Amino acid sequence: MKSILNFPKLILSLLTGLCVSLSVSAQQSFSDNFVEYMAGLESYVQNELYGQVSEFLYDVEETPNGEDFISFVLNIKQGLDQYHQDRVGSLEEDERALAKAYTQTMLVQLAELYLDRAQELEVKEKQIFLHQYLANTGLNKEIEQLSDDLARSLMMALHSAMKIPFGMPNSDVPNYVRTIRGEDRELFLASLIINDMLMLTGTYEESEEAIMAFKSEFSSSQFNSVLDESLVSLEKLKTGALVENFSFINLQGDKVNLADFKDKVIYLDLWASWCGPCIQTFRTKTPDFEMQLRDHEDIVLMYVSIDETEEPWKKYLDKNPMRGVHVYAGQGFDAEIMKYFKVWGIPRYLIIGKDNKLVTPNAPRPGDEAISKLLELVGS
Structure with a gap:
């Protein structure tokens, strides 16, 4: 058989x-x-x-x-x-x-x-x-x-x-x-x-x-x-569309709004602790990606967790600290940001320009292509 x-x-x-x-x-x-x-x-x-x-x-x-x-x-x-x-x-x-x-x-x-x-x-x-x-x-x-x-x-x-x-x-x-x-x-x-x-x-x-x-x-x-x-x-x-002002919770339990970073270019990473490809990218690509962008204060690396509960999100970051802004959306694929950007799988990367205007809802993964795009947006 x-x-x-x-x-x-x-x-x-x-x-x-x-x-x-x-x-x-x-x-x-x-x-x-x-x-x-x-x-x-x-x-x-x-x-x-x-x-x-x-x-x-x-x-x-x-x-x-x-x-x-x-x-x-x-x-x-x-x-x-x-x-x-x-x-x-x-x-x-x-x-x-x-x-x-x-x-x-x-x-x-x-x-x-x-x-x-x-x-x-x-x-x-x-x-x-x-x-x-x-x-x-x-x-x-x-x-x-x-x-x-x-x-x-x-x-x-x-x-x-x-x-x-x-x-x-x-x-x-x-x-x-x-x-x-x-x-x-x-x-x-x-x-x-x-x-x-x-x-x-x-x-x-x-x-x-x-x-x-x-x-x-x-x-x-x-x-x-x-x-x-x-x-x-x-x-x-659409390219240039104003992105909704989503709100998240940071590791300290404080509210964080997307508009708080309207004077920055945001590279937004949607992930979860149960996502194998997400974790693999964190281990193999993200360290060098973060290192190459560390001196560019007008670029924010924002990691948005969609874990169903906060515990695995915090536990992962406690054991594997990373640079950037870490916030929690929760709710898995039912999270409002996931539905807004029509996300069907993770990891998903987005680039949001200054004044919270959308550059692309489907950005390159961490690497040279993404770095070139981000530097271009900030004129470097």
């Missing part, structure tokens, strides 16, 4: 997405029927889908061929379509599209599951499979509303097809998307733009330019409205 590889991780993402959707429904006062609809899907994933996929895809010596897997998924899709058809009439108008987009997200994630399992396939074969999967399941024509989760799942599947870890900066995936022709081009281009905005891969201005190019090619696309909405959500992250 083969190992399950990333199956639990991907199934967990299905369940997490359901829980998030249910949480959102409660916060936005969606109907009881919608909550019931999503709860039914959660039950289906836990009690049926997990076992079906495990038996078909993992409890076998060799990866099933692509055509057989697509036939397997078509049976799942038929059941999901029937589930949706039986219940969509009880949903509010704005809930119907959301519910449909979620079932489509599940189907795209099943494609990623297959691509993860089929390690023996070459990149070109995986790319061909993904396009065939979308065509044979009808998803490339049926997707009319690109939710954030659906756009992200399409890009995650493409990353898997190209054997590139999702979230790792690269040019191969966007370059490939731009070469796509035919029915899938519009879908993948829109998904790429949305995902880049979700992950802050580029600047607001770059996203705006990408959307303008998309509209020039697809002037009547059904995805134009969601692209516009996504761009609006990034307006506060």
Whole structure:
């Protein structure tokens, strides 16, 4: 029997997405029927889908061929379509599209599951499979509303097809998307733009330019409205935008405001004591980074902890003292500063210029590139 590889991780993402959707429904006062609809899907994933996929895809010596897997998924899709058809009439108008987009997200994630399992396939074969999967399941024509989760799942599947870890900066995936022709081009281009905005891969201005190019090619696309909405959500992250005056607690328990440093350039490091890459950077990159900037009083290195409680934050800094300003935000990824800057992973670095005007919400990691940018901003 083969190992399950990333199956639990991907199934967990299905369940997490359901829980998030249910949480959102409660916060936005969606109907009881919608909550019931999503709860039914959660039950289906836990009690049926997990076992079906495990038996078909993992409890076998060799990866099933692509055509057989697509036939397997078509049976799942038929059941999901029937589930949706039986219940969509009880949903509010704005809930119907959301519910449909979620079932489509599940189907795209099943494609990623297959691509993860089929390690023996070459990149070109995986790319061909993904396009065939979308065509044979009808998803490339049926997707009319690109939710954030659906756009992200399409890009995650493409990353898997190209054997590139999702979230790792690269040019191969966007370059490939731009070469796509035919029915899938519009879908993948829109998904790429949305995902880049979700992950802050580029600047607001770059996203705006990408959307303008998309509209020039697809002037009547059904995805134009969601692209516009996504761009609006990034307006506060424009270069030069005034950053909200966030408040933190320092090691002495005193309140510290971002505006207290408005006459400085701030290199802001979002981290937590449980974050392995954060700690590794502190050990290998930060000492030299701090040393090279020690004589520049107009540059502040601000370390913002999002640990759930203060104890591990203080304990780490007590054992591993560092230069700079150390403050505590808490609340993990629910911290206001995390939501404001759309932070999906840490460490995350930002540069805030004088007068608390944003330079970049996605700055280089500690190193020569970051130092050059900071010195440039203070005229050194």
